[in-house]
Amino acid sequence: MKTKTAVFLDRDGVINEVLTKRVKFVNKPRDLYFLPRVAEAVKNLNEYFDFIFVVTNQGGVGLGYMKETQLQKIHEHMISELKKEGAIIHEAVYCPHKPKEGCDCRKPNAKLIEDLAQRYDVDLSKSYMVGDTDTDIIAGKKAGTRTVFIGGSDPLADAAFPDLYAASEWIITEAQKED
Structure with missing residues (x-):
């Protein structure tokens, strides 16, 4: 049985x-x-990985800048707009807590990633976390994924690229080496 793989964005x-x-x-x-x-x-x-997930800290909910229902509408909009282009996000999960609330789900903790991996039976060692902050990279490392930084460079990440498209090409090439 082929193990399931994912990219967490x-x-x-x-x-x-x-x-x-x-x-x-x-x-x-x-x-x-x-x-x-x-x-x-x-x-x-989507062509190479079983799942694409969004994992995001959204402290604006906990801080009162928006309601959780508004955040869910934003994610529904994001998923449906991408789907129109043939791009599938399988699920978007978030930490709604305030930045210093001390919850388990806020990145750099790995709970959002680990919970999705468990729910979808994903092999984290063959999966990737892509983010633009150290908290994203640390969360990916804690979960056991390879990590890709979007932006200049990050010494903690396995690779760094200016944008998601360039990162996607590298991720697919790397994943094919493991097959």
Whole structure:
């Protein structure tokens, strides 16, 4: 039986713009602007991996900037817009707690990743976490995935790329080496 594999994606800064001229925070579906070639990258990953998940800290809920129902609408919008392009996100999970609340699910903790892996029977050692902060990379390492940093460079990550599309090409090449 083939083990199931996944790519875990952070949301803000990996899939969509954040802290740009156009958008500070994503508190409504209309605030979600996809970064270039994201749909293409997810579509490529869909061809090779069993699952693509979004794992995101959303402290704005705990801090009162948006309600959990608003966050769910943002994720439904993100998933349906990507699906129109043939790019499938299987599930989006989030930590709604305040940054210093001390919960288990907030990255750099690995609970969001580990819970998805358990629910979908994913082999974390053959999976990848992609993020744009140290907290994403640390969460991936704790969970046992390979890690990819989006941005300049990160000494903790296995690789770093300027965007998700470039990262997706490397991830697929690396995963094929393991087959």
